[in-house]
Amino acid sequence: MERWSWPSGGAWLLVAARALLQLLRSDLRLGRPLLAVLALLAALDWLCQRLLPPPAALAVLAAAGWVALSRLARSPRLPVATRVVLITGCDTGFGKEAAKKLDAMGFMVLATVLDLDSSGSLELRACCSSRLKLLQLDLTKPEDISRVLEFTKAHTINSGLWGLVNNAGTNNVVANVELSSEATFRHCMEVNFFGTLELTRGLLPLLRRSSGRIVTLGSPAGDMPFPGLAAYGTSKAAMGLLMDSFSCELLPWGVKVSTIKPSCFKTESVLNVDYWEERKQLLLATMSQELLQDYGEDYVEHLHKAFLQSLSLAVADLSPVIDAITDALLAAQPRHRYYPGPGMGVMYFIHYYLPEALRRRFLQSFFNNPCLPRALRSGQPGPTPVQEAGQGPDLSPTPRVA
Known part of the structure; x- marks a missing residue:
């Protein structure tokens, strides 16, 4: 030796x-x-x-x-100077914290919010400089998008638009695909895909002119089949492919496109237990009698309880995601993908390289005693663990909900 x-x-x-x-x-x-x-x-x-x-x-x-x-190695940073960045979804979470940090760094921030009188809007008004501008935007309303586009064009004539941070997103149900209504899928697509697509396309002339940056908050649910999150994950998968297309098509213009895929963080939407309880009750109220008979109300209750328990793994410190947004905007050579948060490397390694059975078992391990639908329980009255029944649906933890 x-x-x-x-x-x-x-x-x-x-x-x-x-x-x-x-x-x-x-x-x-x-x-x-x-x-x-x-x-x-x-x-x-x-x-x-x-x-x-x-x-x-x-x-x-x-x-x-x-x-x-x-x-x-950290890529050399570009100077902030008079750069302008537009961030969507700044009422809470990553959007709000990113707006605060970029404003403190000297950016001119155009921060869009759903409600100009929300607590997040009031907080941004109180703690940020006069450079920050609050804009009302609902991505499902074309008139809101048009108004934001006109405002941005009018206020960046001299400075140009350096960056767009697509942060706004939604998820309003935790349920199997069969239990999720078509309206749920359409709503997720309208916000997470079509609205973001329309806003991004409208800003492309400004971004091409400045050879700027597009930064989009994605999700591991767009890469992995997280049970219970099909509507959310499908919209994020579509957005991920769209951003890959933008990355190739805008390369000759010098526009760099980055997608950030965080692990689970303790944003306000994730921690809103009352909201998830309300969504669960609405799901139960709209399920057909046939689905209630086959799946059982206790199955839905158990799924939501497991979902909330999985959120105990969420990370309280949002700074890894905010740092990734900042790096994507200012690094001379930003990454195409960012994976902030603990365990992301292991999760993607398992997803890409291990057999499917092990991938399912790994995702299932995050839930406490997942159960089978009522019709598969062989007459047992209560939730039956998947491990005891031998087979059944995988129930995995949710990633960040924007």
């Missing part, structure tokens, strides 16, 4: 030199991501010394270290 120590030492010397250079340039932070990379490199070093000849071990370890440090 000692004869293999020289590739390990040589590779670590290269990694250390690269890390030191990045630290001196301030494009690398000391923190958990760097420690995680070093731990993974140490494990890879152990494997390389036992499985590979010295030259190959040196090449693999050095390449892995170089790539990992490159991924951690």
Whole structure:
């Protein structure tokens, strides 16, 4: 083993030199991501010394270290100067916090809200500078979109529009596809896809002129089949593909497009237990007698209880998402995808690389004792765990709801 120590030492010397250079340039932070990379490199070093000849071990370890440090490197930031950014959905959550941070950085922020008199609107008026402008916008109303477009064009004649942050979104049901009405799917599509599409298309001339940025809040539910979130996830999947199309088509104009896919964060909409209770009661009231007989009211109750319990995993600190929005707007070379929040790397690794049965089991593990519909319980009166019944629907945790 000692004869293999020289590739390990040589590779670590290269990694250390690269890390030191990045630290001196301030494009690398000391923190958990760097420690995680070093731990993974140490494990890879152990494997390389036992499985590979010295030259190959040196090449693999050095390449892995170089790539990992490159991924951690922060792209140089552009100056804020007089840049203008429009953010949708600023009543609560990510939109409100992003508006506050970008305003503090010196951006001219055009913040759209559903209600100009909401608590979030009042908070933005109180804590932000006079540069921030509040605009009323309901993405399901073409007249609201037209008014925002006209205002933005009129107020960016001299400065131009640098960025659009598509944050506004909605989800109003947690239910199986069969239990979700067509109106639910249409509403999610109207807000999360069609409204965002119309606003983005209307602003493209301004964004092309400035070679600016489009930043969109997506969701892992748009990539993975989260049971209970089909309406929301379908709209986010459509939006994700649309943004990929924009990314290719706008590249010659210099417009950079980024999509942010956060884990579950404690935004106001996620924590509004009364809202989810109201939606559950409406779902039960509108279900047909046949569906109530086959699924059972206790199945819906159990699904919603499990959904609320899964939200205990939500992260209170919203700063990882706000930092991703800021980086996407100001980095000289922003990422095409951002995955802020703990566990996202593991979740996507499982989704893309493990067998389907393991993927389902992983998603199911986030729920407390998922159950079968009434018609599949073999006469049992109460909720029957899926594990005991042998098969049944997967019930997974929800990602962030905008």
